[in-house]
Amino acid sequence: MQHPVEIDHIRWEQRGIHALEAGRHAEAESCFAKAVIQADSALSWLGLAMSQIELKRNAAAIESLQRARQLAPQSGVIGHLLASLQGSKPERAPETFVNWLFNSRAPHFDNHLSRLAYRGPEMLRQLAVNAGWPTDAGRNIVDLGCGTGLSGVPFRPYAGKLDGVDMVPGMLQQADRRGIYDSLYQSELHAALKTFADNAYDVALAADTLIYIGKLDDLFTELGRILAPGGTFMFTTELGAPGSGYTLLPTGRYSHAEDYLLACADKRFHLADRVDGCIRVEDGRMTAGCAYRFTKS
C-alpha cells in the first residue's frame, strides 16, 4: 500500500523561494503558509512576509514579520522590513539587509536586472553625454555601490582610473571578473569614503545605490572633501514627493525628494542636470527614477 509523501517544511520553504523568485507570489505565500504550520521557523515567516509584501497585504506581512522577529530578534533583515512597513525611518539599510539581498543573487544579478529593463547606468551615461564629456580617459572615477560593475561599463571610456566600492563580496567578485576596475574596495561606502584623500576623484557615481541609503547629508559632506574642485557627483534615485525628505518604502528601498537632495548639497554642490526616466519595471509596473548630476561649487 502506498503512503502519500509528506513534504517537510524545508521543501515548502524551497518551493516558496523558487515561486517568489519567479514572481508567482500567491503560490509562494501558500508554500510558506504550509511551511510555518509544519515548523515555526523565522525563515519561513520571513518568506511568508515577503510574499505578502509583494501581494500588497501589508497588515498580514507585519504580523508575519513580528512572529519572525520573536524567533530571530537580532535579524537586521526582519528589522528593516518591519521598519519599512511601519513607517519608521532608519538612516540607511543595515549591512545585514544589503548582504542578504545581494550576496546570493550576485551570480544572476545581471540577468535579473536585464529582465527588469534596468536603466540606471544608461541614465547616468546620458548625463555625461549631455555635459559633452569627451571620452578622453582622463578622469579619476569612483563607482559607489558598484555591484557587479554594470554601472562601471559605460564610464570606463571616460576614466583614467576607475575604482569601485561595495560592501557585498559576491557582487565584487562579479565586478572583478569584468576586468574594468583598477581597484575594488569591499566596504560600507561611508566608511570607504573616510579613507580616501582630499580631492582624490573627479567623479563619483552611484547608480541605484542611494535607494539603500536614506539620510544623505553625510555622504554629500564627505564627497565635498574627496572630489576635486569642479568635480561631479552623478546618481540615480527613486523619486519622492516634494517635502517628504527621504522615505523608506514597503520594498525596503528609499525614495528621495528633490528639495531634500538640494538641501543636502547645500553650498558645496549645485544641480547641473537631471534626466527623468523609468529606472526598472517590476511586475509590469514602471518605477519612476531620476538621474542627477551635481557639480562641486
Ligand SMILES: C[S@@+](CC[C@H](N)C(=O)[O-])C[C@H]1O[C@@H](n2cnc3c(N)ncnc32)[C@H](O)[C@@H]1O
Ligand atoms: C541595486 S545594486 C546597483 C549596482 C550597480 N551600481 C548597478 O548599477 O548595477 C546596489 C548596490 O549597492 C550596494 N550597496 C548598498 N548600500 C551600500 C552601502 N551602504 N555601502 C556599500 N555598498 C552598498 C549593494 O551591495 C549593491 O551592490
